[in-house]
Amino acid sequence: MFKRLPGDEARNLVTTTPDTAIVFQPAVVRTPALVTLLIYLNRFLVALFRTIWRHPVATAVPAALGFTWYQYGWPLAASLFGIVVLSLVSWAFIDRRSFARLVGWRLLAWWRLMSVYRRHWQSVMDVSGLGKRVNGRTYLPRLLRVQCDGWADRITVHMLRGQAVKDWSDRIDNLAHGFGATSCRVALIKGGRLLLIFPRHDPLATPIPALPVPDQPTVGPVEIGKQEDGRPLRLKVHGTHVLIAGATGAGKGSFLWDTIRGLLPAMRAGLAEVWALDPKLMELSFGRELFQGRYAADPADCADLLDEAVSVMQKRAARFAGLQRSHVPTIEDPFVLVLVDEVAFLTAYQPDKQLRHRISAALATLATQGRSVGVGVMAALQDPRKEVMNIRNLFPDKIALRLDESEQVDMVLGDGARDRGALADHISPIPEQGAGVAYMRLETSPEPIRVRAAYVSDTDIRAMVAQFGEAA
Incomplete structure (x- = not known):
């Protein structure tokens, strides 16, 4: 009626040699080297395609400079690189707001992704208890996206199946200290996805003087x-x-x-x-x-x-x-x-x-x-x-x-x-x-x-x- 598990059979075995433990060696399946190489190659191509799709400009610029270097030599590539850098610096001085919106915050988000969040993601998830280990295999929530603005980092996360928002809100202190932030906030985007907000500095740290009296009468906000x-x-x-x-x-x-x-x-x-x-x-x-x-x-x-x-x-x-x-x-x-x-x-x-x-x-x-x-x-x-x-x-x-x-x-x-x-x-x-x-x-x-x-x-x-x- 009931299926016997391997542990049930092992419990009934008796050794005839005193003081000798019964050792069970698991079966080992040897994967051919060609299959392993194909798996790693497939992962590399998928990651490369995802990077090009998500960051077309960031990948096109170094690719163009590399092609120019290979085709026409390094002096022309260095000149183009200098023109690009000079153009970005001039843009930042002329219109800082548009530069920050289109370039600056995206560069900062990429840097924070690589240097902070992706680097410490597994350790923070494990220590805070948000990562799970089942049958010897580790499951981690997925880090989907990092966005930056003038005061905070906004992290989009895909929760593990079966997790609830409260599992994360109960660990906001762990998340804040794990990623070096002063605080953390949790907001539900939609089913299975969360938004974590990590402030980088406090724009409300200094008192605000009285605001001017409005010019026009209003009872609105x-x-x-x-x-x-x-x-x-x-x-x-x-x-x-x-x-x-x-x-x-x-x-x-x-x-x-x-x-x-x-x-x-x-x-x-x-x-x-x-x-x-x-x-x-x-x-x-x-x-x-x-x-x-x-x-x-x-x-x-x-x-x-x-x-x-x-x-x-x-x-x-x-x-x-x-x-x-x-x-x-x-x-x-x-x-x-x-x-x-x-x-x-x-x-x-x-x-x-x-x-x-x-x-x-x-x-x-x-x-x-x-x-x-x-x-x-x-x-x-x-x-x-x-x-x-x-x-x-x-x-x-x-x-x-x-x-x-x-x-x-x-x-x-x-x-x-x-x-x-x-x-x-x-x-x-x-x-x-x-x-x-x-x-x-x-x-x-x-x-x-x-x-x-x-x-x-x-x-x-x-x-x-x-x-x-x-x-x-």
Whole structure:
């Protein structure tokens, strides 16, 4: 019924010679030398064809120089080589951006592929446990492609069959240290393929000064800082809700004031209003003249202001019913952004139970119904635990600044965010290095991105009040 395995038969054998072990010698199949040579020749031709197909220019240039040397001698080949080098150098000086995009980053990617990733690939895979050994044969994930840009290396990898993204995200520290990078991030491209991102340097290491106030009024995504890849950071505030979490001194105020700064022209034009709740009486009180009387610090006044926002929202919903499904800012119906600094003081630490329930109910109502009628909420807090902020899942866009514990990262950004590289608990506590640095997870993209908000100083806030305070 059952097939006997070789080990079963060997276990039943008994030697008649004392103290003598039974030795089994495996059968050896001798491959003819001609077959071995043909196999190696086939591999060489396949690799040569793949190299020519993937890098036609890089292979054509040395081939042309070699042919010129063979046909016409080395002086002409050396002259052509000098012309090519001089042309590339001139191109780099004249238009550095296009040279980097078409030549520079590709050369760097090839160099990093050969000197770093392909050189250490097998050892890193073995030590990290991502390579597997089955029946004496080693299986390694395939390194498909290396791309470079101004700040990071992007590695496309084909996983082994049966591997999951979590197998890689659990080993981001092994991968980062194995390839000499400060960090590693893992993103799924499609089934079986991963993108590993290894930053080469940190463009967010230095503080960003306050950005200029926009010339034109807009409630669209407002520019508030810079992303890790050097692109501008534009935060969507109209049509969404934003939750900001971070420890004391992490820079939550930078996101609040950058948002206000970006909306100032729209506030002056009557297309936007900012309603500020400042229970700490420290952050937003500095520019209370900008809020046109929509400012509250006392918990009871905060509850009244939230109730008024709910009333505005409900009246708009009644007027928009059956006529429009999305809000377009107008002077009659401006975009209303409710800013709440240290929301936990109002929803969890407020000793008046009735007032606490009233504030929590108003925030929940705004978070569930406000975005479609032009009422948004931006809330900042220090402690992201569920018992402190039980409506955090109602905020589509989330920002995690420096946090005290690794578990808090997933509390803010969602399950699995830290495994994909959102190391908010590793952000430096030194203000010059870490203030305003955060990981952001947007509704439109599950992958966290590392950003830094510009620093709006007290002098900048005074200038904003002087210019827009009366006209706002």
